[in-house]
Amino acid sequence: MSSAVPPFSTSTTSSSAASPATPTRGRARHALPADDPLREELHNEIHARPSARIRLPALVVYVAVLNQGVSREDECAHLQRLPDKAGLTVADLQHNFLRLRLDGATLKWERHSEFTRYSLVQPLPAHAGLDATQPELLSHVQLPDDWLASIPGQTVAAIKLVMLEHPIDDPHAALALGQQWLGGRTVVASLLGHGHSLAVTNFRLSASGFERFLVIAPPGTGETRAGRISQRLLEMETYRLMALRGLPVAKALGPVLADAERGLSDITAKLESRSVSEQDLLDTLIHQAARVERATAEHGYRFAATQAYDALVRQRITELREQPIPGTQTLGEFLLRRISPAMATAAATANRLAALSQRIERASALLRTRVDIATETQNQQLLAKLTHGQELQLSLQTTVEGLSIAAISYYVISLLLYGGKALKAMGLPVNPEMAAGALIPVVLWGVWQATRRVHARLHGSHAQQPTA
The missing domain is CATH 1.10.287 (Helix Hairpins)
Known part of the structure; x- marks a missing residue:
């Protein structure tokens, strides 16, 4: 392990310490009406996940896993495997955010509705400077052996983010060093914050399962700024992958929706020609409606989540405030060009599913009208028979x-x-x-x-x- 100064300046161990001081419970609030029960919780929500303060040069090892079927107890038991953290309890994880101080590093745990993410911030190994080429980093991670591999859940994103200091007055020269650091392959890069730093990546998975991001910042970059840069880059990539989870669902639903549309078209044609009895039409229509409603119940949330994650990706890209380097695509341009068709496919499938449900509802109304007319005709015939019988x-x-x-x-x-x-x-x-x-x-x-x-x-x- 490296003995360098830890690349952080906070020793916070939970979100409550990062939040403003809680008002004294016994303090009289005679100047205000009684508090809404949620007031304090909602007020402090903006402080629930503060950005890290990263001292450069630093290595950030980030893993996001799907937490479906993974309880807080499971995650707490995994965090207890860290050195000197055996005393952690589930109550420490109740705020969905926890920052742990380790020996020469900081680990941040965050639980979201669909995924949990772990971020380790530690000093950058000496051999991984800007003059290196694809330096090996995992063996220098300051965590117990196999701790990363045994994180409960399924990996959705894994990133090794290296942040170091180097002049960027000549962006092309700095980009060339970054490209060499990533192995000489084609990269995308942006000047962030209208030029205060340079981010380089190739968005490719390595043999270890990690992506690599490189941030080059000029000497003197503040710890708070470095923390914000890392948070935006890591969230942008995580939300991108979560947004794309709607694409396989949309592709799988395509044939199902096409078959349902053909079936509904046949029902409408038979409804118009009166070639089939109302009972047969009703049975077929109920079958089609059940298929569509089942698809809506199973995948409606996924499409809504895809739309929300896509909005977050675009927001994070906007927050990066990118400036292009001539001859190289920016991170935002590269991402949006490639995820926009996927997002359009997911949105079109969601709209198609909703439209099909509305068409089935209209067909049901037409069939119901036809049944009502047939029933009225039968009632008139029955009434005529009763009248004749009475005569x-x-x-x-x-x-x-x-x-x-x-x-x-x-x-x-x-x-x-x-x-x-x-x-x-x-x-x-x-x-x-x-x-x-x-x-x-x-x-x-x-x-x-x-x-x-x-x-x-x-x-x-x-x-x-x-x-x-």
Whole structure:
């Protein structure tokens, strides 16, 4: 390990120490209303991840890993493997930021929603100066053996950032040294901050799995400025890789969306031609809607995250305030030219997915309208059948009533006939048959009148009932 002066000037061990002093809890705040419960947390959020203060020359070893399925307990256990850090607890990691002072180095841990990043800042090994060519650096990292390889999670970004001092009055000469340091291959470079430093890289992975960035700053560069430069470069590359995670998803969804669009087109054609029953169309449409909704549920967040990460990449590029070196692409120009098509593909796929969902919704509305019309037609036909049945029933009822009048009259006349015979048997001068025959019209008229009164009474009671 190098015995040089540590390239940092803070001994902070957590984010709380980097934040402004917390107001005394017992202090009276009579001049203000009661605090919102989130006021202090939101106020101090801007101090949650302060930039490092890096003393040049320095080596920054940076690793970002996906933390899906990795708990804080797992990360705490890994940090406890560092020298003299066995006493760390999960409570020390609750603010998603922790800076640890090691022997001659500083390690910064940061946990984000999808990834966790580890940044080690240490003095630059003596052999890795600007006169070297692809110097070996990993064996000089001031961490326990295999500590980097055993970080919990899957690597998404790994960068070795070397920051050293050298005059940049002649940017082409400084760029030539930087190109030689990176192995002589084609590089991209920018003057940062309108000329206060020079950044060089080739955006290529080495055999060790790391990218290399080189920052050349003039003598006297401040520690705070060096820290900001490193933070912007490392975040720019990390967010670039996170933004590109939406591209494989977009490519995989292409055939699925194309098949769903063809299926929806077929459904619409059948809906127009009425060649298929509503039930068959509904089953097919539900199948297509389920596929699209499943894709939306599974990948909607990825597309939204891609858009957010892309915005962060562009913001970090803007913050670099690059100036071009004639004959060389700037970092921002190189990145934007290559990620813009990928971002456009992801955005187009997200829009395509949303548009397909809306088209399915419109097709569902059309099918629902067709089903409603068919149902209304069936109801009209059923109502017509019921009306015809009621008319038949009324005719039958009228016929039955006529037969009932005849039957009642027959029984009444029969009773009168038996009564006349009884009177004749008693000795009265009565001809039963003649009397019964003479009373037939009277009996028929009386029964008919009685039936009419019953009908009138029934219709009157129905008319007096209140309508619902």
